[in-house]
Every structure is written in C-alpha cells, then in structure tokens.
Amino acid sequence: MQMSEKLVLALPKGRILGEVMPLVNKAGIIPEAAFDDPKSRQLEFKTNIDNLTIIRVRAFDAATFVAFGAAQIGVVGNDVLQEFGYDDLYAPLDLNIGHCRLSLAMPVDADEVDPKEWSHIRVATKYPNLTRCYYASRGVQAECIKLNGAMELAPSLGLCNRIVDLVSTGSTLKANNLKEVEVLTDITSRLVISRPAFKTRPKEINYWIDRFKEALKDA
Numbered sequence: 001m002q003m004s005e006k007l008v009l010a011l012p013k014g015r016i017l018g019e020v021m022p023l024v025n026k027a028g029i030i031p032e033a034a035f036d037d038p039k040s041r042q043l044e045f046k047t048n049i050d051n052l053t054i055i056r057v058r059a060f061d062a063a064t065f066v067a068f069g070a071a072q073i074g075v076v077g078n079d080v081l082q083e084f085g086y087d088d089l090y091a092p093l094d095l096n097i098g099h100c101r102l103s104l105a106m107p108v109d110a111d112e113v114d115p116k117e118w119s120h121i122r123v124a125t126k127y128p129n130l131t132r133c134y135y136a137s138r139g140v141q142a143e144c145i146k147l148n149g150a151m152e153l154a155p156s157l158g159l160c161n162r163i164v165d166l167v168s169t170g171s172t173l174k175a176n177n178l179k180e181v182e183v184l185t186d187i188t189s190r191l192v193i194s195r196p197a198f199k200t201r202p203k204e205i206n207y208w209i210d211r212f213k214e215a216l217k218d219a
C-alpha cells in the first residue's frame with residue numbers, strides 16, 4: 001500500500017501503555033529504541049513504518065490530539081471519551097485492555113447510600129461532565145468539584161462526602177475507608193480515529209484498523 005503523508009498514533013503514557021504495546025507490536029508497529037529509554041525526554045518517536053510516528057501523552061490528551069486532528073489514530077479509555085464527548089472522534093474498536101469501572105464511593109460508615117433517594121449531591125471527581133450527565137438523566141443534580149487525582153482524600157478531609165473515580169481491584173477505596181455505592185459505567189480502552197482523517201485517508205486508516213483487529217485475534 002502507498003503510504004506517504006505522516007500518520008501519528010497517540011498513546012497514553014500511564015498505566016495503559018504496558019497493556020497497549022503488545023497490541024501495537026502485533027499490529028506491526030515497532031517504535032525506535034528511545035521509546036523504551038526512561039531517560040529519554042523525546043515525545044515523538046519514529047517507528048519501523050516509514051510514515052508513522054508515535055506520540056506518548058497523558059491519557060486525557062491522547063483524545064484531544066486525535067479530536068483536533070493533530071494525531072490521526074489513538075488509544076483512549078471510554079472514561080475519557082465520555083467525559084469529553086468529542087464529535088470528531090470515531091472509536092471503532094474495543095481493545096479489551098484497561099478494564100475498570102467508574103463508580104461513586106462514600107465513606108464505609110456513611111448513611112444515605114441509596115441513590116434512589118438522592119435529589120442533589122456534591123461529588124469530587126476528575127469526570128465532572130460524565131458525572132453530571134449520568135445523574136441528570138436520573139433527575140439528580142450533581143454538583144462536581146474537579147480534582148485531577150487523589151479523589152479518595154476528599155471525604156476524610158471534608159471536601160465532600162462522595163467521589164466518582166475509577167475502580168479496578170477496589171484496593172484504593174479500601175485503603176481510604178471508602179465503599180463503592182454504584183457503578184456509573186464500565187470502562188475499557190478503544191482505538192480512536194480522527195473523523196476528518198478517516199474521511200480523507202480512508203484506505204490507510206482502514207488498513208490500520210484491520211491490523212489492530214488482527215492483533216486482537218492473537219491476543
């Protein structure tokens with residue numbers, strides 16, 4: 001296949017990276033050595049594919065780079081997809097990695113843990129849009145305090161009694177004396193595509209979607 005114009009793949013640099021790289025490699029993409037060098041300050045990496053580079057960015061920013069067409073392909077958790085709701089992101093493939101859930105949690109000794117009885121709640125979260133939408137659809141007004149991490153501290157320090165955060169093993173909640181009250185949504189990571197790129201370079205983009213589909217079959 002003829003490949004010329006640069007194609008950028010945006011990968012999240014956090015915990016997903018370890019899970020996503022075997023898939024990226026199986027899809028036939030091998031980054032240059034600097035990618036695995038912890039001392040390297042490089043942010044964009046050549047690969048064995050002539051026109052394809054990889055950028056390693058924060059999980060939320062991977063969605064933004066692709067949504068604005070600065071990268072054409074990316075890997076993004078559907079927590080981030082739902083939080084932003086970017087129209088220009090097409091998410092055709094569930095990569096079956098980054099499994100977790102977005103849940104509301106409260107102190108283990110809290111009362112008022114029946115969501116059906118709530119009409120207004122205050123919540124500390126990294127996901128204010130998703131949280132507001134979820135509760136609005138059930139007639140509950142959610143007032144959100146945006147934090148970027150360590151949400152679990154909010155109840156014990158009196159910021160607010162409820163948090164909405166990602167849960168996987170549940171050990172972070174347990175270590176901070178919190179209990180999971182309800183699951184808002186289940187999360188996995190998806191392959192995402194910039195819609196404009198999909199329109200203008202369909203053959204090339206479909207080629208890579210197919211390579212990732214094949215990689216998933218062997219996973």
Ligand SMILES: Nc1ncnc2c1ncn2[C@@H]1O[C@H](COP(=O)(O)OP(=O)(O)OP(=O)(O)O)[C@@H](O)[C@H]1O
Pocket residue numbers: 012013014015016058059060076077078079080098099100148166167168169187188189
């Ligand atoms: N405990 C978890 N188990 C499984 N997947 C998770 C877990 N926490 C987060 N994820 C997934 O990994 C993505 C990136 O999370 P990660 O914790 O690496 O980033 P972050 O620390 O939130 O981001 P940043 O470093 O940019 O602030 C999330 O958007 C989510 O889809």
Ligand SMILES: O=P(O)(O)OC[C@H]1O[C@H](OP(=O)(O)OP(=O)(O)O)[C@H](O)[C@@H]1O
Pocket residue numbers: 015148149150151165166167168169170171172173
């Ligand atoms: O249920 P668990 O297995 O304990 O996982 C949940 C934790 O994982 C995520 O945080 P992360 O470790 O990514 O750190 P962060 O707070 O910096 O995002 C999430 O925000 C929880 O704190």
